[in-house]
Amino acid sequence: MNRWFLATLALLAGIGLALRVPGLRLRPMHNDEGVNAMKFRALWVNNNYKYDPNEFHGPTLPYMTLPSAWASGTHDFNQFTETTFRIVPVVFGTGLILLLLILAPDFGKMESLWAGAIIAVSPAMVFYSRYYIHEMLLVFFTALGFFSLWRWVNTNRWGWALTAGIGLGLMAATKETFVFAVAALVFAIGSSAVWSRWREPGASRLKWQGRATHTVLLAATALAIAVLFFTSFFTNKQGLLDAVRTYGPWLRRAGGETVHAHPWPFYFQRLFWFHSAGGPVWSEAFVGVLAAVGFLVALFGTLRPLLRLIAFYTFWLTLIYTVVAYKTPWCLLGFYHGMILLAGVGAASVLRACKKVGLRTAAGLALAIGVAQLGWQAWRGNFGLTQSGVPYCASPKNPYVYSQTSPDILRLLGIVDALAHVSPDGYNTIVEVISPQSYGPLPWYLRRFNKIGYWDQIPDQPLVPIMIVSADLHAALDERPGKTHLMAGYFQLRPNVFMELYVSTALWAEYVKTLPPEPD
Amino acid sequence: MNKFLSLGVLALAATFQAAAQDLQPLPLVLPPPAMKGTPPMIPTDTTALPLNDKPRPPFLAPKGASNVSLGKPVSASDTNLISGDLQQITDGHKQADQENVVTLRKGLRWVQIDLQGEYKLYAILIWHDFTTPIVFRDVIVQVSDDPEFKTGVTTLFNNDQKNSAGLGLGSDREYFENSLTGAGKLIDAKGTRARYVRCYSKGSTADALNTYIEVEAWGLPAS
Numbered sequence: 001m002n003r004w005f006l007a008t009l010a011l012l013a014g015i016g017l018a019l020r021v022p023g024l025r026l027r028p029m030h031n032d033e034g035v036n037a038m039k040f041r042a043l044w045v046n047n048n049y050k051y052d053p054n055e056f057h058g059p060t061l062p063y064m065t066l067p068s069a070w071a072s073g074t075h076d077f078n079q080f081t082e083t084t085f086r087i088v089p090v091v092f093g094t095g096l097i098l099l100l101l102i103l104a105p106d107f108g109k110m111e112s113l114w115a116g117a118i119i120a121v122s123p124a125m126v127f128y129s130r131y132y133i134h135e136m137l138l139v140f141f142t143a144l145g146f147f148s149l150w151r152w153v154n155t156n157r158w159g160w161a162l163t164a165g166i167g168l169g170l171m172a173a174t175k176e177t178f179v180f181a182v183a184a185l186v187f188a189i190g191s192s193a194v195w196s197r198w199r200e201p202g203a204s205r206l207k208w209q210g211r212a213t214h215t216v217l218l219a220a221t222a223l224a225i226a227v228l229f230f231t232s233f234f235t236n237k238q239g240l241l242d243a244v245r246t247y248g249p250w251l252r253r254a255g256g257e258t259v260h261a262h263p264w265p266f267y268f269q270r271l272f273w274f275h276s277a278g279g280p281v282w283s284e285a286f287v288g289v290l291a292a293v294g295f296l297v298a299l300f301g302t303l304r305p306l307l308r309l310i311a312f313y314t315f316w317l318t319l320i321y322t323v324v325a326y327k328t329p330w331c332l333l334g335f336y337h338g339m340i341l342l343a344g345v346g347a348a349s350v351l352r353a354c355k356k357v358g359l360r361t362a363a364g365l366a367l368a369i370g371v372a373q374l375g376w377q378a379w380r381g382n383f384g385l386t387q388s389g390v391p392y393c394a395s396p397k398n399p400y401v402y403s404q405t406s407p408d409i410l411r412l413l414g415i416v417d418a419l420a421h422v423s424p425d426g427y428n429t430i431v432e433v434i435s436p437q438s439y440g441p442l443p444w445y446l447r448r449f450n451k452i453g454y455w456d457q458i459p460d461q462p463l464v465p466i467m468i469v470s471a472d473l474h475a476a477l478d479e480r481p482g483k484t485h486l487m488a489g490y491f492q493l494r495p496n497v498f499m500e501l502y503v504s505t506a507l508w509a510e511y512v513k514t515l516p517p518e519p520d
Numbered sequence: 521m522n523k524f525l526s527l528g529v530l531a532l533a534a535t536f537q538a539a540a541q542d543l544q545p546l547p548l549v550l551p552p553p554a555m556k557g558t559p560p561m562i563p564t565d566t567t568a569l570p571l572n573d574k575p576r577p578p579f580l581a582p583k584g585a586s587n588v589s590l591g592k593p594v595s596a597s598d599t600n601l602i603s604g605d606l607q608q609i610t611d612g613h614k615q616a617d618q619e620n621v622v623t624l625r626k627g628l629r630w631v632q633i634d635l636q637g638e639y640k641l642y643a644i645l646i647w648h649d650f651t652t653p654i655v656f657r658d659v660i661v662q663v664s665d666d667p668e669f670k671t672g673v674t675t676l677f678n679n680d681q682k683n684s685a686g687l688g689l690g691s692d693r694e695y696f697e698n699s700l701t702g703a704g705k706l707i708d709a710k711g712t713r714a715r716y717v718r719c720y721s722k723g724s725t726a727d728a729l730n731t732y733i734e735v736e737a738w739g740l741p742a743s
Contacts, residue, residue, distance in 0.1 A: 408564075471570075478691060486681055486691040487567050505691050508681065518684040 005109045009100065009116055016094045016120035019378055020129045024086040026383070027393040028405040031494070033132040034441020037085050040065050041077050041447070051230050051239045053246035057134045059229040059239075060174040064088055064137060078448050085132040092140040093119075093129025096337070099140070102147040106154065106306045107341070108348060114367070115344025118287055121375035122340065124271065127382060127393070127400040128330045134175045135330040139337050141170040142181045146313075150306060152214065161214035162221055169225025172243075176250045180320045181334055188312035192305065195312070200303050253326045262327040267318075270329050270399040271336065279386065279397030282377060286370040287336075287343045294345030307345055314338030329402050396495060403494055405441055412468070412491035412501055413445045415511075419466055419503060420449070422510040429507075434458055435470035437497060442468065465507045471498035478502060545578035546585060546643060546738055548706075554616035554651050554699040566655045566725065567681070567693045573700040579708075581642035582740060587612075588641075589633050589717065589737040596631045598624045602729065606631065614734045616651045616699065623649075626728035628658065628685050631735065632718040638665060639739035641709035644676060646719055649731035650697035650704070656730070657694070658685050658722035661707050663714035674714065677707040685720055697724075704734070713742050 029037065040062040043049035051059050065088050072084050097116045104112040119125050129136055145167025152160035171178040230239040253260075274282040291314075298304070298311035317335040321327070347367050354360035381400065384392045392398045394407050416431070423429040431452040433439050439454060446452055453459075458475055463485055469475040471490060478487040486508055488501040503511070553573075594606040604622030609631055613620050624631070641663060648656050658680040664673045678690030695705055717737050721730045 478693060483691050487693050488681065489567050490564065492564070505689065508691075509689050512682050512689060515682055518682065 005104070005113070006101075008113055009097065012113070012116040012120045013094050013097045015117075015375075016097050016126075016129075017090070019121060019126045019375065019382070020090045020093060021087075023383060024083040024090070024130060025081060026391055027082075027130070028407055028410060029082060029441040029444050030131070030133075030405055031403065031438055031440035033082075033085065034405075034444035036061055036132050036134075037080075037441075037444045038447075040069075040085070044069055045077050048235075049232050050236045051232070051242050053242035054249050057176065058172075058174045059232065060137055060141070060170055061088070061132075061134050063229065064092075082132075086130050089129050089131055089133070089136040093125060093136045096125070096136075096140050096143060099143045099147060102144075102151060103306075103341075106150065106304075107344075110348040110351065111341075111344040113344075114290075114347035114371075115341050117371050118340045118343055118374065119337075121371060121378050122284060122287065122336075123282065123374060123378040123381045124284065124329075124332065124336055124400055125340075126378040127398075128333055130382065131330065133330060135333050138171060138175045138178060138181075139333045141167050141174055142178065142334065143167075143337065145171050146181075146185060149218075150309075152218070156211065156214070158214050158217060161218040165218040165221025166225055168218070169222040170229075172222070172226045173229035176246055177331070177334070179247075180317060180324075184313050184317035184320060184335075187316040188309050191312040191316070192308045195299065196303060196305070196308065199300075258326050260328050261325040264322050266327045267321065267329070267332040267335075271332060274399035276397045279395070280380070282381070282399045284374060284377075286374060287339060290343035290346035290350075290367075290370075291339040292342075292346070293349060294342030294347075297345055297349045298342065301349070310338060310341050310345075314342055329400055405494060406492040408492040409442075409445075409499070412489070412499065415488065415501065416446065416466060416468070417448075418514065419507055419511050422514055423465065423507055425465075429466060430464040431466040431468070432459070432464050433468045434473065434475070435499070436472065437470060439468075439470075439493070439499075442493075463502070463504070465504045467502040469500045469502060471500050475500060475502070542583060543580040544583050546581050548579070548645070548736075548738075549614075550704070551614035551616065551647070551702040551733075553702045566696075567679070568655050568695045569693065571653045571696045571698065571700060573698075575701060576703050576706060579643055579706055581738060585642050585738050585740050587736045588635055588639050588739050588741075589735060592636055593634045594631055594735075595634070596624060596629065598629050598730075600625065609633070609732050609735050612734070614647055614702070614704070616647075616649065616702065616733065618651075620733050621649045621651075622732045624730040624732075626723055626730070628720060628722045629730040630718050630720045631732055632667075632669075632716055633735060633737060634667065635715050635717065635737060635739075638713055638715050638742040639737070640711050640713055640742050641717070641737055641739040642711060643736075643738040644707040644709055644717060644719075645704045645734075645736040645738070646707070647702075647704040647733040647735075648697050648721065648724070649733060650699045650702060652726065653696045653699050654724045654726040655694045655696055656721045656724045658690075658720060659694070659705075660685060660687055660690065660720040662687075662718045662720075663709065663712055663716065664718070665713070665715050667716055669716070669718055672714075674712050676709050676712065680720075680722075685722065687720070704736075709737075709739070 039056055043062045049062050065085060068084050068087050072080060097119050100112040100116050145164050148160050148164035148167055152164050230243040231237060232239060272283055272285045272288050295311045298307035314335055317338060321331055321335055350363055351360055354363045380392055381398050382393050386392060386395050386397055394404050395401060420427050420429055427448045428450050431449050433442050434455045436456045458473060463477060477485045485502045485504055488503050490498050490500055493499050589610050590612055592610050594609045596606055602623040602625060608622050610633060644661055660680055661677040662673050662675050666672050677692055679692040679694050680690040683689045719735060
């Protein structure tokens with residue numbers, strides 16, 4: 001591996017970081033991010049994180065957040081910010097570029113660099129690298145595990161078996177959908193073998209060189225890693241059983257018992273052509289076209305087993321996610337990573353096919369422009385504003401925004417925080433959040449309040465000073481006899497989900513005193 | 521069908537209740553709805569309940585209560601009107617037509633009706649310009665027997681939650697000028713005795729101007 005290659009890959013990682021790191025607090029925390037942050041709170045504050053087989057996915061996310069929390073300079077969870085959490089997927093999303101170092105010897109340097117460039121600037125990859133959920137970690141660990149597996153099979157070095165075991169164990173401990181990636185790999189191995197026998201009957205086959213001891217090492221490492229995380233480092237024996245039990249509820253959701261059931265083109269519409277009314281067109285069709293070229297090269301070109309394996313793996317993983325009814329847009333990352341690798345193959349193949357220097361230069365320029373327009377879309381999706389001034393990172397006009405917390409809720413939180421400042425009880429002021437639907441990420445934003453309760457119905461008890469109530473409940477607390485409370489406003493939590501803020505008139509009067517006089 | 525059924529049930533309930541207390545639904549005459557065609561953007565920065573086209577339940581008042589403000593003199597904080605004539609506010613014309621709209625300048629403004637006698641008031645109805653569903657800010661309705669509103673003032677409604685008018689902190693909600701029903705805003709006056717009715721506002725979600733189409737005071741002579 002030469003210096004030129006390493007320097008270019010490092011440059012691409014730098015570009016990836018430049019798009020991922022700035023303004024990590026711009027987008028309000030999504031419900032899932034808020035939940036994940038509060039799960040980390042259980043680990044950080046009480047040291048009692050336990051894997052929940054029904055929800056919230058695997059344990060790696062909170063544990064991988066520890067270094068960021070340690071580096072934050074404070075031990076106080078309330079002082080942590082969105083950046084403390086979102087920097088975690090940033091690291092793994094950028095690390096995905098560097099993982100190409102493992103693959104490059106067999107994958108090809110040019111293929112690796114084009115794939116690395118696309119990972120660095122792809123709108124989907126950038127957007128979800130700034131999203132404190134499990135998906136980017138899963139993609140990273142999958143790449144680590146599978147790339148290492150390939151190297152072990154080809155080199156027979158125990159180090160690669162060990163790394164593959166670590167990757168596979170971390171995959172399992174990250175998200176239940178790791179089984180899709182494993183299934184896709186198994187199908188891909190079979191498909192590649194069948195295809196190659198048909199296409200190149202006389203060609204020499206890839207031979208298994210792995211030793212039995214290495215296999216044991218790989219399996220034991222994967223198992224040990226999974227056991228460590230699922231048992232919360234041997235403090236929760238139940239976690240082992242839960243790691244298996246989890247597939248009950250998740251299988252039901254995968255079958256469609258969920259509000260996240262979407263038709264099959266869901267991922268493709270978001271990736272390749274997305275245009276909501278009043279918004280711009282978003283498209284990563286450039287990657288799709290190059291991936292199609294790469295797919296054809298892998299299947300019909302000169303036999304390169306790795307490319308063929310990636311092509312079939314991507315095909316099967318895409319098919320699995322397309323068939324499964326449960327769809328959230330970040331789930332596309334797994335198979336889209338495969339497409340990007342194939343796009344790297346496609347780009348390199350196009351350049352190699354251009355024998356004349358001029359043609360090759362033109363093709364290279366066209367590819368560079370294609371990558372640049374991806375980067376422009378990534379910038380717009382994370383830092384741009386809609387015509388009405390709403391950040392695209394929180395607007396449904398962005399294909400990767402899904403059930404996103406509305407920036408409007410920050411207005412409510414600003415008032416609630418100001419109420420705490422004027423209340424004699426400060427953050428001991430009693431707050432009730434009442435909603436039959438998910439009220440996330442309010443627990444994250446209201447984390448400083450020490451006396452806060454969450455209800456799904458209006459409790460039959462005296463009203464408390466601050467009450468945030470779902471508009472669906474038609475609470476009308478301001479209409480109650482005595483008029484002890486006023487309704488200070490509607491605030492949008494998510495699309496079509498509104499919350500009402502009720503405040504005791506006494507506390508509100510104190511708050512109003514702090515407001516600047518209104519102009520006449 | 522369901523709407524008529526609900527109305528029927530409400531009317532029946534109101535009749536039974538009225539018979540028990542010698543009350544009857546106010547015979548309000550509502551203007552036709554105003555909004556036609558594509559609705560404009562509904563303002564969201566408000567405490568108002570969401571706009572809907574459900575009819576308001578009948579409002580009960582003692583038998584004989586009538587619109588005692590009809591044709592009565594109107595004064596205002598702002599004599600330099602942008603459009604209309606103050607007397608239009610009590611002329612009984614409530615359609616959301618531009619010729620019926622009286623427009624006062626921006627800022628906190630009031631209009632005042634002299635009922636020319638003391639009345640027991642049961643309801644005040646206000647129609648600002650309801651051509652589109654907008655929300656007027658700092659709506660305050662007071663009644664008094666003092667034309668200067670220095671003594672004997674009763675505040676019937678106040679949604680000035682930030683006390684920007686300086687008339688006290690309001691705890692009522694804002695409301696939409698309901699162009700879907702033309703129902704106006706009905707404020708329960710609870711039988712308060714008064715001669716003067718004063719209505720404040722401070723612009724709306726549409727602009728900083730203050731508009732009125734009609735104000736009605738429903739009551740009985742205090743004597």
